Amino acid sequence: xxxxxxxxxxxxxxxxxxxxxxxxxxxxxxxxxxxxxxxxxxxxxxxxxxxxxxxxxxxxxxxxxxxxxxxxxxxxxxxxxxxxxxxxxxxxxxxxxxxxxxxxxxxxxxxxxxxxxxxxxxxxxxxxxxxxxxxxxxxxxxxxxxxxxxxxxxxxxxxxxxxxxxxxxxxxxxxxxxxxxxxxxxxxxxxxxxxxxxxxxxxxxxxxxxxxxxxxxxxxxxxxxxxxxxxxxxxxxxxxxxxxxxxxxxxxxxxxxxxxxxxxxxxxxxxxxxxxxxxxxxxxxxxxxxxxxxxxxxxxxxxxxxxxxxxxxxxxxxxxxxxxxxxxxxxxxxxxxxxxxxxxxxxxxxxxxxxxxxxxxxxxxxxxxxxxxxxxxxxxxxxxxxxxxxxxxxxxxxxxxxxxxxxxxxxxxxxxxxxxxxxxxxxxxxxxxxxxxxxxxxxxxxxxxxxxxxxxxxxxxxxxxxxxxxxxxxxxxxxxxxxxxxxxxxxxxxxxxxxxxxxxxxxxxxxxxxxxxxxxxxxxxxxx
Amino acid sequence: xxxxxxxxxxxxxxxxxxxxxxxxxxxxxxxxxxxxxxxxxxxxxxxxxxxxxxxxxxxxxxxxxxxxxxxxxxxxxxxxxxxxxxxxxxxxxxxxxxxxxxxxxxxxxxxxxxxxxxxxxxxxxxxxxxxxxxxxxxxxxxxxxxxxxxxxxxxxxxxxxxxxxxxxxxxxxxxxxxxxxxxxxxxxxxxxxxxxxxxxxxxxxxxxxxxxx
Numbered sequence: 162x163x164x165x166x167x168x169x170x171x172x173x174x175x176x177x178x179x180x181x182x183x184x185x186x187x188x189x190x191x192x193x194x195x196x197x198x199x200x201x202x203x204x205x206x207x208x209x210x211x212x213x214x215x216x217x218x219x220x221x222x223x224x225x226x227x228x229x230x231x232x233x234x235x236x237x238x239x240x241x242x243x244x245x246x247x248x249x250x251x252x253x254x255x256x257x258x259x260x261x262x263x264x265x266x267x268x269x270x271x272x273x274x275x276x277x278x279x280x281x282x283x284x285x286x287x288x289x290x291x292x293x294x295x296x297x298x299x300x301x302x303x304x305x306x307x308x309x310x311x312x313x314x315x316x317x318x319x320x321x322x323x324x325x326x327x328x329x330x331x332x333x334x335x336x337x338x339x340x341x342x343x344x345x346x347x348x349x350x351x352x353x354x355x356x357x358x359x360x361x362x363x364x365x366x367x368x369x370x371x372x373x374x375x376x377x378x379x380x381x382x383x384x385x386x387x388x389x390x391x392x393x394x395x396x397x398x399x400x401x402x403x404x405x406x407x408x409x410x411x412x413x414x415x416x417x418x419x420x421x422x423x424x425x426x427x428x429x430x431x432x433x434x435x436x437x438x439x440x441x442x443x444x445x446x447x448x449x450x451x452x453x454x455x456x457x458x459x460x461x462x463x464x465x466x467x468x469x470x471x472x473x474x475x476x477x478x479x480x481x482x483x484x485x486x487x488x489x490x491x492x493x494x495x496x497x498x499x500x501x502x503x504x505x506x507x508x509x510x511x512x513x514x515x516x517x518x519x520x521x522x523x524x525x526x527x528x529x530x531x532x533x534x535x536x537x538x539x540x541x542x543x544x545x546x547x548x549x550x551x552x553x554x555x556x557x558x559x560x561x562x563x564x565x566x567x568x569x570x571x572x573x574x575x576x577x578x579x580x581x582x583x584x585x586x587x588x589x590x591x592x593x594x595x596x597x598x599x600x601x602x603x604x605x606x607x608x609x610x611x612x613x614x615x616x617x618x619x620x621x622x623x624x625x626x627x628x629x630x631x632x633x634x635x636x637x638x639x640x641x642x643x644x645x646x647x648x649x650x651x652x653x654x655x656x657x658x659x660x661x662x663x664x665x666x667x668x669x670x671x672x673x674x675x676x677x678x679x680x681x682x683x684x685x686x687x688x689x
Numbered sequence: 690x691x692x693x694x695x696x697x698x699x700x701x702x703x704x705x706x707x708x709x710x711x712x713x714x715x716x717x718x719x720x721x722x723x724x725x726x727x728x729x730x731x732x733x734x735x736x737x738x739x740x741x742x743x744x745x746x747x748x749x750x751x752x753x754x755x756x757x758x759x760x761x762x763x764x765x766x767x768x769x770x771x772x773x774x775x776x777x778x779x780x781x782x783x784x785x786x787x788x789x790x791x792x793x794x795x796x797x798x799x800x801x802x803x804x805x806x807x808x809x810x811x812x813x814x815x816x817x818x819x820x821x822x823x824x825x826x827x828x829x830x831x832x833x834x835x836x837x838x839x840x841x842x843x844x845x846x847x848x849x850x851x852x853x854x855x856x857x858x859x860x861x862x863x864x865x866x867x868x869x870x871x872x873x874x875x876x877x878x879x880x881x882x883x884x885x886x887x888x889x890x891x892x893x894x895x896x897x898x899x900x901x902x
Binding site for chain 1: 724
C-alpha cells in the first residue's frame with residue numbers, strides 16, 4: 162500500500178509534468194506542401210508552340226526595324242493595339258490621387274533624383290522605351306509600327322538598342338543579326354527585362370539596388386527564386402501578363418494599389434507554421450523579413466549630389482572611382498555615394514503613392530523634398546511595413562518660382578545647352594525648361610530630395626531572414642524610426658519601468674533590513 | 690511550550706497547485722522580462738514561444754484551481770477580515786523582533802492570517818485575472834486591419850502591454866516579500882515544510898494566543 166502510493170506520487174509529481182512539458186515544447190514539423198506544389202508548378206518548362214524560323218515572312222533581309230514590327234504584326238494582328246495601351250509604351254498611367262484628382266503620370270512627365278527626368282533628354286533616356294524613335298515631343302504614340310517587339314521578345318540575347326538613338330537598334334554594319342533573332346523569338350527572358358530594368362539610373366544596379374546583372378547568374382543565396390541552382394525563375398514567372406498588360410509596380414512612377422505582384426499570390430498570407438509569425442503578416446510585408454539586405458553583389462547608388470557637377474581639372478572634365486570601380490565623382494553628374502549589402506530603411510506603405518510634379522511649389526520648410534510619397538501609417542488598415550531604398554539627392558530648383566528645374570542633360574552636339582556636353586548649368590536649365598514650356602527665373606540653387614523605392618527582389622533564404630530581435634530590441638533596431646505604434650521588446654513606459662524597478666529594489670531592501678533585525682533580535686533573545 | 694499537534698493542513702492538490710503556480714509565475718517572469726528586453730537569455734523568439742506555452746499551462750492550472758476552491762469550499766479562506774489585521778501588522782513591525790507569539794492562530798478552517806487573506810485575495814481577483822486577460826489580449830489582439838470584423842480591432846497594443854508590465858512588476862514584488870515571509874513561521878522552515886509535506890505543527894489550545902498584545 163505504502164509502496165503503491167509512492168509509485169503513484171512519483172508518477173504524478175515527476176513523470177506527468179515531464180510528459181506534459183515534452184508535449185508542449187515539441188516543435189511542430191514544418192509543412193512544405195504548398196512550397197512543393199509551387200516547385201512542381203514552376204519546374205515545368207514552357208515549350209513554345211511555334212517555331213518562328215519556319216515563318217516565311219521572317220526570312221527577309223531586314224534593315225529597317227519598323228518593317229520587322231510590320232512582319233510580327235502581320236500574324237499577331239491585335240498585339241500592336243494591346244501594346245500601345247501598356248505603360249511600357251505610354252510611360253504614363255491613369256491614376257486617381259487624392260488632392261490631385263485623375264492624373265496621367267509616369268516616366269513621361271515625372272521627375273526623379275537620379276537623372277532627374279526624360280524631358281529634353283529623350284534621345285538617350287528613351288533608349289529604354291519599347292519603341293523606335295521617341296526623340297522629342299513629336300513621337301507618334303498611335304503608330305503601331307513604332308513598337309520595338311524584339312527588345313522584349315528576342316531570346317538570343319543579341320538584340321540591343323544603340324546609345325543615343327532614341328530606341329533604335331544599331332543600323333548598317335552594326336545592326337543585329339535579325340535572321341537569327343527572328344528565328345528565336347519567344348517569351349521574355351531575364352535579360353530582356355534586365356536590359357532596361359537592371360540599368361535604371363544610367364548603369365547596372367544604380368537605381369533599384371535589387372535588380373541587376375548579377376541576377377542573370379546568381380545562386381539561391383542572392384535570390385531564392387531566380388537562383389540558377391534553384392527554381393531559376395524568370396521575371397515573367399511572377400510578373401505575369403495578359404494581353405500585354407504586365408503585372409507589377411514601380412512606385413517611383415506609380416500611384417495606385419492595383420496591378421501589383423505580391424508574394425501572397427503564390428505563398429498565401431499565412432505561410433508560416435508559427436501563428437505568431439503569421440500574425441505579423443497583417444502589418445509587416447513579407448519583404449521586410451525576407452529581404453534583410455539588398456545590393457548583395459554589386460553596389461547601388463544611394464546618394465547623388467548634382468550641385469558639384471561641372472567642375473573641371475586642368476580645364477577638363479574628370480571622374481573619380483572608388484576601390485570597387487564605382488564612380489564617386491564625374492564632372493557631368495556630380496558626387497555619388499554607393500553602398501553594397503544595404504540594410505533597407507522601413508516605412509508604412511498601403512500601395513498608394515503621390516508624386517511631386519515639376520509644376521508644383523516646393524515647401525522649403527519641409528526638406529528634404531519627397532519626390533514621391535509612399536502613403537501609409539500604423540493606423541491605416543491597409544498599411545504594412547515595407548523595406549525601402551531611399552535615394553537621397555541634391556538637385557537644381559528655382560529659388561524664385563520654388564519649383565524643381567529640369568535640366569537638358571544630353572545632346573549629340575555641342576552648344577545645344579546639354580549639361581553633359583557643355584558643362585554649363587545655366588544653359589542646361591534654361592534649355593530644359595524652355596523645352597517643357599515652363600517658367601524659369603534665371604537663378605538656380607540645389608535642394609535635398611529623396612526618392613522612395615520599395616525593395617522587392619533578392620529574397621533571401623528562409624534561414625537568413627530577419628530575426629525577431631533585430632526589430633524587437635531597445636536600441637538601434639531595424640524599425641527604430643517607425644514610432645507610431647507600440648512594439649514589445651522595443652517600447653516601454655519610463656514611468657512604469659522606473660516604478661517597477663524601484664518597487665523591486667525597495668521590497669528587497671525592506672526584507673533584507675527586516676531579516677537582519679530579526680537575526681540580531683533573536684541572538685539578543687537567546688542571550689537573555 | 691504550548692501543546693502542538695501535527696495537522697494535515699495542505700492537501701495534495703493544493704500543494705501541487707501552489708508549487709506549479711510558483712514555478713509558472715517565475716518562469717513567466719523570466720521569459721516575460723526577456724520579451725521586455727530587460728536582458729537576453731533564451732533569445733527573443735524562444736522567449737516568446739516559451740512564455741506563450743507557459744501561459745496556457747497557467748490558464749489550465751487556474752481552471753483546475755478555481756474548480757478545487759469551489760468544490761472544497763476552500764474559497765472561504767480568502768474572505769477578507771479586519772479582525773486582528775492591525776495586530777498582524779504590528780506583529781510584523783515590532784512583535785516579531787521581541788519573539789512575540791503570532792497574533793492569529795492557524796487552524797484548518799482558517800489557514801491564513803488577515804494580511805494574507807487580503808493580499809492573496811487581491812492576487813486572485815485582481816492581479817492574476819488582469820494578467821490573464823491582458824496576456825490573452827496580447828496573444829489575440831487584432832491589429833488595425835481590413836477585411837474582417839473591424840469592431841474587435843485594437844488600435845494600439847500599448848495600453849495592454851503597459852498593464853501587463855505593471856502586473857509583472859507587482860507579482861515580482863509579491864514574490865520577494867512572500868519568499869521572505871515564509872521564514873516567519875514558528876521556525877524558519879516550518880511554513881516551507883508544511884507546503885512541501887502538507888503537515889504542520891499547529892497549536893491545540895485556542896484561548897491562550899488570543900490574549901497576546
